[in-house]
Amino acid sequence: MLRLATLTAVIGLSIGGAAQAATISISCGAVGAELEYCQSGAQAWAQQTGNEVQIVSTPNSATERLALYQQLLAAGSGDVDVFQIDVVWPGLLGSHFIDLSGDFSADEVSAHFPAIVENNTVDGKLVAMPWFTDAGLLYYRKDLLEKHGFQPPQTWAELSTIAQKIQDEERAAGNDKMWGYVYQAKAYEGLTCNALEWVDSFGGGQIVDDEGKITIANEKAAEALTFAASTVGTISPEGVLNYQEEEARGVWQAGNAVFMRNWPYAWSLGQAPDSPIKDKIGVAALPKGGEDGKSTGTLGGWQLAVSKYSDNPAEAIDLVRYLTSPTEQKRRAIGGAYNPTITALYQDTDVLEAAPFMGDLFDTFTNAVARPARVTGAKYNQVSAEFFNTSHQILSGQAKADEALGALADKLDRLSRGGRW
Amino acid sequence: MSTASRLTRSRTRSAWAFLAPMLVVLALVAAWPLARTIWFSFTDANLSDMSAAQFVGLANFEYLLTDPDWWRSVWNTLFFTLVSVSLETALGLAIALALNMHMPGRGLLRTAVLIPWAIPTIVSAQMWAWMLNDVFGVINEMLILIGVIDQGIAWTANPDTAIWAVIMVDVWKTTPFMALLLLAGLQMLPSECYEAAKIDGIHPVEVFWKVTLPLLMPALLVAVIFRLLDALRIFDAIYVLTGNNQATMSMSIYARQQLVDFQDVGFGSAASTLLFLTIAVFTTVYLTLARIGDSGGDHP
Numbered sequence: 001m002l003r004l005a006t007l008t009a010v011i012g013l014s015i016g017g018a019a020q021a022a023t024i025s026i027s028c029g030a031v032g033a034e035l036e037y038c039q040s041g042a043q044a045w046a047q048q049t050g051n052e053v054q055i056v057s058t059p060n061s062a063t064e065r066l067a068l069y070q071q072l073l074a075a076g077s078g079d080v081d082v083f084q085i086d087v088v089w090p091g092l093l094g095s096h097f098i099d100l101s102g103d104f105s106a107d108e109v110s111a112h113f114p115a116i117v118e119n120n121t122v123d124g125k126l127v128a129m130p131w132f133t134d135a136g137l138l139y140y141r142k143d144l145l146e147k148h149g150f151q152p153p154q155t156w157a158e159l160s161t162i163a164q165k166i167q168d169e170e171r172a173a174g175n176d177k178m179w180g181y182v183y184q185a186k187a188y189e190g191l192t193c194n195a196l197e198w199v200d201s202f203g204g205g206q207i208v209d210d211e212g213k214i215t216i217a218n219e220k221a222a223e224a225l226t227f228a229a230s231t232v233g234t235i236s237p238e239g240v241l242n243y244q245e246e247e248a249r250g251v252w253q254a255g256n257a258v259f260m261r262n263w264p265y266a267w268s269l270g271q272a273p274d275s276p277i278k279d280k281i282g283v284a285a286l287p288k289g290g291e292d293g294k295s296t297g298t299l300g301g302w303q304l305a306v307s308k309y310s311d312n313p314a315e316a317i318d319l320v321r322y323l324t325s326p327t328e329q330k331r332r333a334i335g336g337a338y339n340p341t342i343t344a345l346y347q348d349t350d351v352l353e354a355a356p357f358m359g360d361l362f363d364t365f366t367n368a369v370a371r372p373a374r375v376t377g378a379k380y381n382q383v384s385a386e387f388f389n390t391s392h393q394i395l396s397g398q399a400k401a402d403e404a405l406g407a408l409a410d411k412l413d414r415l416s417r418g419g420r421w
Numbered sequence: 422m423s424t425a426s427r428l429t430r431s432r433t434r435s436a437w438a439f440l441a442p443m444l445v446v447l448a449l450v451a452a453w454p455l456a457r458t459i460w461f462s463f464t465d466a467n468l469s470d471m472s473a474a475q476f477v478g479l480a481n482f483e484y485l486l487t488d489p490d491w492w493r494s495v496w497n498t499l500f501f502t503l504v505s506v507s508l509e510t511a512l513g514l515a516i517a518l519a520l521n522m523h524m525p526g527r528g529l530l531r532t533a534v535l536i537p538w539a540i541p542t543i544v545s546a547q548m549w550a551w552m553l554n555d556v557f558g559v560i561n562e563m564l565i566l567i568g569v570i571d572q573g574i575a576w577t578a579n580p581d582t583a584i585w586a587v588i589m590v591d592v593w594k595t596t597p598f599m600a601l602l603l604l605a606g607l608q609m610l611p612s613e614c615y616e617a618a619k620i621d622g623i624h625p626v627e628v629f630w631k632v633t634l635p636l637l638m639p640a641l642l643v644a645v646i647f648r649l650l651d652a653l654r655i656f657d658a659i660y661v662l663t664g665n666n667q668a669t670m671s672m673s674i675y676a677r678q679q680l681v682d683f684q685d686v687g688f689g690s691a692a693s694t695l696l697f698l699t700i701a702v703f704t705t706v707y708l709t710l711a712r713i714g715d716s717g718g719d720h721p
Contacts, residue, residue: 067681067682187665381682389665
């Protein structure tokens with residue numbers, strides 16, 4: 001903190017106010033290649049404008065990152081000018097950010113997915129610009145499915161059968177570390193995303209509906225989580241109960257899993273020259289709950305917001321403009337498979353060549369299921385924690401799905417004072 | 422006025438002058454935050470806007486005492502504390518006795534034993550997290566190699582083994598601390614007793630129970646109280662190994678989650694205050710019992 005201040009002061013003195021260069025610090029995620037792309041993008045802006053950037057790397061777990069942000073912002077600290085925030089945070093953190101609607105033209109804003117812009121608008125204020133979007137995807141091993149004569153699964157039941165079969169046969173053939181399916185089931189925000197996908201794909205709703213009614217205690221949701229629990233220890237290693245994104249990708253990219261649920265970023269890393277599974281990866285939408293279920297993915301994605309406490313808001317806004325621009329989003333999509341939030345880029349041939357799934361799965365990205373962050377507002381974090389803890393209990397076999405979900409509904413009811421949030 | 426009393430007074434004054442910096446620092450870093458936390462526990466303070474806090478009386482405590490998750494974290498903490506401190510005491514004593522013997526390379530061994538204690542907990546817990554990984558962890562690899570298991574165990578993921586994994590990591594880390602304190606105690610013991618026992622031809626096991634242990638008791642009690650206080654506040658090892666998982670959540674982790682993740686400073690402070698009271702009660706009971714044991718015992 002002190003060092004940053006001194007650094008800024010020294011730079012300010014040495015330039016002597018002539019060039020008006022500012023040091024903008026931006027917080028970036030560090031999952032996969034995120035940090036690298038954030039760094040190169042921000043550096044490019046710095047060179048163009050003659051300013052300095054400082055990258056602040058943050059914890060991989062979204063839950064912990066939020067906690068860090070909350071502390072920084074609650075203290076009114078100007079140490080970080082630009083925050084990378086999750087799609088579920090605008091409601092929680094919005095009061096600490098500058099309203100960007102005056103600084104970005106209507107055309108600039110409307111080029112992005114309207115749903116995300118709406119998500120980032122809190123009480124009429126645009127608190128963050130969309131940077132990249134995410135939806136849960138199913139990664140599969142093309143080569144293994146072909147070898148054993150399978151098509152990518154349409155339902156979870158199919159996935160389970162295929163995974164079990166290939167796992168058994170590959171193990172018999174000597175690869176005793178082979179697993180069928182890996183995902184994220186540590187008790188953290190990522191499990192909320194995974195569990196919401198199961199529940200929604202079975203038709204079990206979104207935990208809390210748009211009116212604030214608590215809908216989670218239903219048969220479909222119980223069926224979905226009972227299925228999920230059946231994967232633990234059979235087609236999925238028991239360790240998934242402590243996996244985040246990168247742990248799952250570790251198993252997958254080492255070639256030890258047939259299927260993986262993850263965000264789009266895992267694509268370009270799996271396709272890297274040194275990846276053992278390069279050119280063996282297929283990407284599909286996540287399976288349906290059953291014949292009458294639907295294919296779904298949880299809406300994720302990250303936005304850039306400018307702190308109210310920033311000493312150089314004009315430069316910070318300019319950095320956000322640069323990073324969310326079509327040019328930069330295209331660079332990130334091609335090199336790092338970060339899904340653009342600009343609709344037009346999904347027709348860009350260069351983007352589609354580098355990450356074909358972006359075109360194939362366009363519907364998955366535009367129709368992704370949202371976590372109930374808007375309706376639950378400041379209590380979202382508690383709702384999510386109750387939901388991932390309940391899911392974790394069901395997955396680890398400590399509780400039966402229907403009873404646990406009933407108890408969850410009671411807790412949420414108490415938390416919301418009867419659904420009034 | 423005599424010179425002696427003036428001297429005493431000036432001595433008292435300078436004593437206070439020397440103590441003052443420490444008292445001020447203590448008040449700033451210990452008393453003030455503690456008082457503030459206790460005050461917050463009676464309010465509905467929220468991290469997003471601390472100035473809007475209102476006095477709510479005992480509401481936070483009422484809610485806390487009816488929250489099953491809180492009681493679960495209390496149980497986890499007590500279980501962890503009792504098991505890990507017992508294991509550390511037993512192992513630490515054994516190691517201290519071994520290190521106290523005259524043998525070649527003793528100095529080197531004493532240094533080596535301290536290594537786990539010297540590594541920061543965050544680092545060692547993360548190291549263990551990798552070693553305990555179900556798919557590529559070295560522990561499972563070794564167990565499979567020697568044929569104890571044929572499939573990796575998810576130590577930190579399975580709710581039945583997770584708490585034991587945490588206990589094991591803590592025992593690994595803090596046994597050296599225990600051993601060192603007890604070794605210091607052992608080296609203070611008078612050698613006459615042992616010479617007398619040797620002349621009388623008493624069996625070493627009996628010497629241990631009748632001579633070593635009673636003489637070592639004061640050092641042992643101090644070591645155990647240090648560990649108890651530390652273990653009741655356990656946070657880092659559990660947080661790194663299993664995060665906010667309820668199966669292993671300790672009281673500190675519960676309080677942190679409320680304070681930081683949920684921004685509920687009032688409620689989180691109530692949890693912290695109860696944790697503080699629990700530790701205070703534990704310490705008082707322990708010290709009282711130790712004193713009774715001390716005065717009623719047959720050793721000097």
